[in-house]
Amino acid sequence: MKPRIAIxxxxxxxxxxxxxxxxxxxxFDTTVLPTFFRENSFHEILEKDVYQRLADxxxxxxxxxxxxxxxxxxxxxxxxxxxxxxxxxxAAMEFRNSxxxxxxWLDEHFPHIHWKNRVFCGDKSIIRxxxxxxxxxxxxxxxxxxGLLFDAPHNRDNTLFERVNSWEQVGRILL
Amino acid sequence: MKPRIAIxxxxxxxxxxxxxxxxxxxxFDTTVLPTFFRENSFHEILEKDVYQRLADxxxxxxxxxxxxxxxxxxxxxxxxxxxxxxxxxxAAMEFRNSxxxxxxWLDEHFPHIHWKNRVFCGDKSIIRxxxxxxxxxxxxxxxxxxGLLFDAPHNRDNTLFERVNSWEQVGRILL
Numbered sequence: 001m002k003p004r005i006a007i008x009x010x011x012x013x014x015x016x017x018x019x020x021x022x023x024x025x026x027x028f029d030t031t032v033l034p035t036f037f038r039e040n041s042f043h044e045i046l047e048k049d050v051y052q053r054l055a056d057x058x059x060x061x062x063x064x065x066x067x068x069x070x071x072x073x074x075x076x077x078x079x080x081x082x083x084x085x086x087x088x089x090x091a092a093m094e095f096r097n098s099x100x101x102x103x104x105w106l107d108e109h110f111p112h113i114h115w116k117n118r119v120f121c122g123d124k125s126i127i128r129x130x131x132x133x134x135x136x137x138x139x140x141x142x143x144x145x146x147g148l149l150f151d152a153p154h155n156r157d158n159t160l161f162e163r164v165n166s167w168e169q170v171g172r173i174l175l
Numbered sequence: 176m177k178p179r180i181a182i183x184x185x186x187x188x189x190x191x192x193x194x195x196x197x198x199x200x201x202x203f204d205t206t207v208l209p210t211f212f213r214e215n216s217f218h219e220i221l222e223k224d225v226y227q228r229l230a231d232x233x234x235x236x237x238x239x240x241x242x243x244x245x246x247x248x249x250x251x252x253x254x255x256x257x258x259x260x261x262x263x264x265x266a267a268m269e270f271r272n273s274x275x276x277x278x279x280w281l282d283e284h285f286p287h288i289h290w291k292n293r294v295f296c297g298d299k300s301i302i303r304x305x306x307x308x309x310x311x312x313x314x315x316x317x318x319x320x321x322g323l324l325f326d327a328p329h330n331r332d333n334t335l336f337e338r339v340n341s342w343e344q345v346g347r348i349l350l
Contacts, residue, residue: 006301087301093290099274115268116297123291126181126262128303128319144303 002085005174006119006129007077008139009090009102012150013110014067023057041154064101069109072167078112079175086113089127091139092120133170137161148173177260180349181294181304182252183314184265184277187325188285189242198232216329239276244284247342253287254350261288264302266314267295308345312336323348 010016021037028050042051057063077086088106092098099120106118119127124134125142132143133150137158140147148170149161164170185191196212203225217226232238252261263281267273274295281293294302299309300317307318308325312333315322323345324336339345 004301089301093278093293093295096275096278099278099295100271103268103271103274114297117301118268119294119296119301120268120274121294121296122289126179126264126292126294126303128301 002083003131004085004087004129005080005131005133006087006089006124006127006143008132008134008136008150009088009092009106010067011070011135011152012133013070013073013077013088014064014105015070016067017153019063019067020054020057024054027057028054038153041156043154058095059097061097062101064095064098064105067105070167072171074109074112076167076171076175077110079171081112083175084131085117087117087119087127087129088113089119089121089124089129089132091122091124091136093122131174133164177258178306179260179262179304180255180306180308181262181264181299181302181318183307183309183311183325184263184267184281185242186245186310186327187308188245188248188252188263189239189280190245191242192328194238194242195229195232199229202232203229213328216331218329233270234272236272237276239270239273239280242280245342247346249284249287251342251346251350252285254346256287258350259306260292262292262294262302262304263288264294264296264299264304264307266297266299266311268297306349308339 007013020042021034042054080086090102092102124139130145131148132140132145133148134140135150135152135155137149137155137160140149140161147161149155149158149163151163151165182188195217196209217229255261265277267277299314305320306323307315307320308323309315310325310327310330312324312330312335315324315336322336324330324333324338326338326340
């Protein structure tokens, strides 16, 4: 049996921060450079009510439909699947409308990962795998295997886990 | 931390065989007693093409919406949740339309199990828990904890796992 990798969707396979940047610029302000939000978490920058309204946009139908694929994710997961069993593990249960949108998004962008290897859950401590790649430290805390923290503006202060900055780096570590 | 139980939906929490009986009687034949299909698997009884057409009805929108709750499931899961962390683990990924239907069904019938404790997956070998209650022997084969086979017409020939015939019996074993 191949070792298993559990791979998160938002901000790991999918550029969800990029989607929030687009919405922020569309609905609120275009005076701040988009690149600034790659370095700084919305949470730390925005007025509380603006942050909340931006965060609430995940509930809009279609939010998860047109998120861009993270650079290198398709190529590296294709290469990894030779050596590992890959599972997409997304905490999708928080957002009912995300379920079918994420399902179709995976069909479109990651057809090389079978539907049998998709997991939509809430609390990820239910996941059994050898490696987990996630941008949320609390998902790695409860994980029993090796955790890789996928770099994101909202996890820069975490030093508990091995950080990966790109899919290219994931490939170098795991291939 | 409480021990964890992974609980299947179809034919464990939900009377999916009952739904198939209703559809069979509606679309094909009313000459056979419904109780007969509680003792004998459709697979063994029906003409191949009839079986296939019946099985394909899972793809109809709404199939998972109005399935009856299995007798005793609500009461016993409520009691179990005092002593265990319960996770609903359904192989829902096979049927795209089932995702939101199963989500709403759980909201309606099992509000005492939080959305964080729902898992929609394909291959259940990704699940980490202490006990798994499932009607499909192949899900229990790949499970590392204690497996309980929930009795169903389609698993009567299996002798590999401890069989439970009702939620009342699950309660007696685990409480």
